[in-house]
Amino acid sequence: MADHGNKCYVPVCAGDVRTFHTLPTEKKCQQAWLMFIYSRIPQQFNSKLLVCSAHFTTDCFSNLGQYQAGFSQRLVLKKGAIPTIFPQASTPQPLRTNDVGCQTDDPIVLCKGKQLSLNTMRSHLRSKGIQVTVSSQSVGVGTTTTEMSWATIDPFTSTPLKASRPAKRPRVELEEDTEMGNISSSEIDPQDSTYDPARSVTAETESSHVFATSMPFHKDAKYIVFEKCLLSLFESCPVCTRACNVCPHRRGTFIAIDQLCPHCEFFRQWRSQPVVGSTPVGNLQLSAAIYFSGASFLKMQKVFRAMYLKTHTYDAFRRHARTYLEPAIIYKWNEEQNLQLHYLSQNKNVILGGDMRADSPGHSAKYGSYTMMNLQTNNIIDIQLVQSNEVGGSYHMEKEGLRRSLDLLEESSIKLDCIVTDRRPQIQTFLKDRKINHYYDVWHMVKGLSKKVEKISREKDCSLVKKWHKSITNHLYWSASSSDSGPEKVAKWTSIMNHIQDIHTHSDPAFPLCQHEQRVSKDHSKWFHPGSTALNRLHRVLTNKRVLSDVEKLSPYYQTSTVESFHKVILHFAPKNVVFPFIGMLCRLYLAAMHFNENAVRPQLTTSKGKLVYKLLFPKAKKGGHTVKPVKTEPTFCYVISLMNTVFEEVVHDPLPYLDGIQQIPVPPDPSSQHDRPSMEEAV
Numbered sequence: 001m002a003d004h005g006n007k008c009y010v011p012v013c014a015g016d017v018r019t020f021h022t023l024p025t026e027k028k029c030q031q032a033w034l035m036f037i038y039s040r041i042p043q044q045f046n047s048k049l050l051v052c053s054a055h056f057t058t059d060c061f062s063n064l065g066q067y068q069a070g071f072s073q074r075l076v077l078k079k080g081a082i083p084t085i086f087p088q089a090s091t092p093q094p095l096r097t098n099d100v101g102c103q104t105d106d107p108i109v110l111c112k113g114k115q116l117s118l119n120t121m122r123s124h125l126r127s128k129g130i131q132v133t134v135s136s137q138s139v140g141v142g143t144t145t146t147e148m149s150w151a152t153i154d155p156f157t158s159t160p161l162k163a164s165r166p167a168k169r170p171r172v173e174l175e176e177d178t179e180m181g182n183i184s185s186s187e188i189d190p191q192d193s194t195y196d197p198a199r200s201v202t203a204e205t206e207s208s209h210v211f212a213t214s215m216p217f218h219k220d221a222k223y224i225v226f227e228k229c230l231l232s233l234f235e236s237c238p239v240c241t242r243a244c245n246v247c248p249h250r251r252g253t254f255i256a257i258d259q260l261c262p263h264c265e266f267f268r269q270w271r272s273q274p275v276v277g278s279t280p281v282g283n284l285q286l287s288a289a290i291y292f293s294g295a296s297f298l299k300m301q302k303v304f305r306a307m308y309l310k311t312h313t314y315d316a317f318r319r320h321a322r323t324y325l326e327p328a329i330i331y332k333w334n335e336e337q338n339l340q341l342h343y344l345s346q347n348k349n350v351i352l353g354g355d356m357r358a359d360s361p362g363h364s365a366k367y368g369s370y371t372m373m374n375l376q377t378n379n380i381i382d383i384q385l386v387q388s389n390e391v392g393g394s395y396h397m398e399k400e401g402l403r404r405s406l407d408l409l410e411e412s413s414i415k416l417d418c419i420v421t422d423r424r425p426q427i428q429t430f431l432k433d434r435k436i437n438h439y440y441d442v443w444h445m446v447k448g449l450s451k452k453v454e455k456i457s458r459e460k461d462c463s464l465v466k467k468w469h470k471s472i473t474n475h476l477y478w479s480a481s482s483s484d485s486g487p488e489k490v491a492k493w494t495s496i497m498n499h500i501q502d503i504h505t506h507s508d509p510a511f512p513l514c515q516h517e518q519r520v521s522k523d524h525s526k527w528f529h530p531g532s533t534a535l536n537r538l539h540r541v542l543t544n545k546r547v548l549s550d551v552e553k554l555s556p557y558y559q560t561s562t563v564e565s566f567h568k569v570i571l572h573f574a575p576k577n578v579v580f581p582f583i584g585m586l587c588r589l590y591l592a593a594m595h596f597n598e599n600a601v602r603p604q605l606t607t608s609k610g611k612l613v614y615k616l617l618f619p620k621a622k623k624g625g626h627t628v629k630p631v632k633t634e635p636t637f638c639y640v641i642s643l644m645n646t647v648f649e650e651v652v653h654d655p656l657p658y659l660d661g662i663q664q665i666p667v668p669p670d671p672s673s674q675h676d677r678p679s680m681e682e683a684v
Contacts, residue, residue: 008052009037013087019053019075032082055083065638217274217281218648224309225272230257234270237261252312254280276652279320283312287320288647292329292640294573294591326587327658328646332639333590334661336597340381341412344374351375353420353441353560354405356398357567359585360576365394366671367582369589370401371566372409375420375558378600380566380593382408385586389671399426406434420555423448439555442480446473452541462534467526468500472542475499479551485510486552493551494543501535502527566596582667591639599635 006020024030033051034041053075058064060081066072234246240263247258256271273282290297297317304311344350353375358365365388372382384401388394402421409416418437421427422444431438450473457466479492491510498506502521504514521527528535541547573595574580574588605613613631618624651658 006050008054009046009049010051010055010083010087011037013052013054020050021053021056021075021077023047023049023051026080029080029082036083051083054087055085056081057084065636065641068641069637216645216648217276218285218644222282230255234259237264237266239266240264250310251280251283252316253282253286253310255310276648279652281648283316284320284324284647284652285644286311287317288325288644289640290317291321291325291587292591292643293637294588294595296578321584323655323659324647324651326583327655327662328643328651329587329590330662330665331651331658332643332646333594336594337382340374340379341409341414344381344409344414345412348415349417350414351417351420351558352381352409353558353563354402355421355560355563355567356401357570358394358397359574365397366579367585368394368397368401369570369585370398370405371563372405373560373563373566375560375562378562379597381405383586383589383593385582385589387582387668387671389674390668396426398424399430402427402430406436418555420558420560422560423550438553440550440553441560442477442554443559443561445550445554446476449473449476449541449547453538456534456537456541459533459537461532462537464526464528465534465538472496476551476554480554480556483556489551489554489556490548494548497535497539497543500528500538501530562600566592569596583662583665586665594639595635595637598637598639602632602635605631605633 008020023033031041034045036055037049037051038045053061056077060078061067061075062078063072063076067075231246231248234244234257236242237244237259240261242261242263244266245260245262247260249256249258254271254273254275256269258267258269260267273280275281276284287297289295290300297314301311301314303309351374353373354370356368356370359367359369368386368388370384370386371380372384373379374381382405384404386397386401386404388397391397391400416436418439419431420439420441421431423440428438450469453465453469453472456462457469475496476493479489483489483492488510491506491508494508495506495511495514498504499514502524504516504518506512506514528538570589570592573592574585580588607613614628615631617627617629619627
């Protein structure tokens, strides 16, 4: 990788100064590079010649996803990569710049890609959606002639430059437009412009190459610019150096500046960001970045206000979400889901896990999201969002979500080998009626039994139970994972009653003998005595009819703990203390699923010497006990880059096909709509 002082050796190439690649040493690959550059293999050539990344296809890079996601500063070529993309013959040359000391060039320069038209963003701007009159405020900018402005100091030499100061303070009329709604396309013509931004540069630098690249607008780098620093660039006329009238117009993060010289009538317009259709790219991209990353607009707005950073309103954010962002999320999720369903339809043994998450604790939940996960790959297959008033109450939401997921799987011709869920009786009956092989998650059963065993340990003459508490729960896990059939699970589980009495042979032929090494114990105080209160209480809890029937159906291999982990991810995108509309909640669930699927199989982090990294945790549930957890590599966010590309390269140009997809989703009425709404005066 070359530094910024070098250039691309491909003829007529402006070059991307950040992504240069050196000539490979492998002979055949080196010859292919030379043929691409020179159309022949020269006898003598520079072994350190460079080729920029613009001449390679995307499949030539080994870290393209990490680079686009911002986790890598340099693109890395795959071994044997060969440049194949020639620069276009019409590649624009770097824009010409004027020297400060000799303003003799024509001040009017046409630049079609960057500037607003003459009447764009003027006062009394009228929008077709909302008719608003914009107020203007006059602000004084500049210094008197007796003062030396900091703008006359060369930042590289700290030496005052010879510059003619305006004879009077320039007049600036500041127009504030707090996101009035989308400007009609007839009022903004990005093709009509009279200002070339490169003409204000004092010397031709590598920044002038930015205007010659074909990088999409939303991938361009952004900077925070202070208002006074920005307006100081337009104080004096570049032709006669006198004071100019400056009129800024703001719309969210967008600002357009009109500069008019009342003396020589020089005029130019400049804007801080491009406009797609009638929407400033910066406003839309900020909304997209907040939404796709799972952040809160209202919290981000507080951050912006704290540092006086201008942004658009919440109404504009919601308008962007409804028109562009949510349709893109629905489209990308459906695309990803269809691929996974097609993959499952080709498999014979499909093992899924399911569980529901409510948006609030207790029985007052508004939403219930049912997750269906492929336990063999830990990928989210389907998410169904159910509103409580659709099924008559929050108690029935889990069954309805499971039914919708199973219907989708049947439509996709997916044959289930089994499904793993919790032990809810309603789900047991439903899956039994549909003749689906059903297993129970061991953790859910351990959780219920553990509470009962702990309760017994606090009773009189039952203190010995506390010492055996952990062993009993471990025995349940072992019984499920080491058995091949339901009767074997039951036989191993019931053997615990003999084992805690120091009896290690059993009458059940499915498990006649304990598998541990036989030892003679000298400490009889750690064993339960026949007929004791503690033993009788444990026997009633551990071997009752329902427990034995549930043990027989425990899942031997796959559990739903990964589904619970996904529910924690949802908390980042849809916190339980925030109320979302139905489509907004559904989109946030899909974002969480895309994030989880991308990072579900992250490898474990290793040290520079290749040693696996772990961390020590002290969970509250262990009450002082510890656990060791492997440390995974940092998560990636390639799905965000993909969504951004979909929004700016497809949706904004023609949102109607994407809106059709979101309109096909049945949105239930709000629960409050079924009640009579009194007038405000009556309610007060």
